[in-house]
Amino acid sequence: MQALIRQLLADLGEDPTREGLVNTPKRVEKALKFLTSGYDANIDEVLNGALFTVDYNEMVIVKDVDFYSLCEHHLLPFFGKCHVAYIPTTKVIGLSKIPRLVDVFSRRLQVQERLTNQIANTIRDTIQPMGVAVVMEATHLCMSMRGVEKQNSFAVTSAMLGTFRSDPRTRSEFLELIKLRAATVSARDMSASPTLACVTE
């Protein structure tokens, strides 16, 4: 990978042998391996030992989980907050494992819609809750840095499964509980269609 990055620097018109760049290929390789380390993670191992049987069927919410991912179309970051909720049947996931799960899927080349669905589907498949909801709000550097569709560089995606899909009251309770930041940050942006326009550019 380092040879490729050295070549990339040269193709960009740089001198890969100058002092500031001489160790860059090594650093970039290390950074990229970390940022895509989610491919090697085993979900069962991540959640291992953190599934608990409970007699509880109220909504569990984990809000404001920071995440950082890479857009698969440009290899540029998109990052923001992830909000997760579910209503257990018999099992819950240890709360600290939710951010870990978000990391596993974020540390891959992604599009925000798929990332959102993967988190929701994994929780559904792991504990078979009555419903799962995942909302992600993110800034996409591939749009904001390049000045493309700047007003849409903030995107909100959601996955609603089970009762969150079928019961509007459950869904609004969740949206009410998380709306704060989404509403203030993106009232303007959400009125525009949150299509992730980076694909075509």
Ligand SMILES: [Zn+2]
């Ligand atoms: Zn992009």
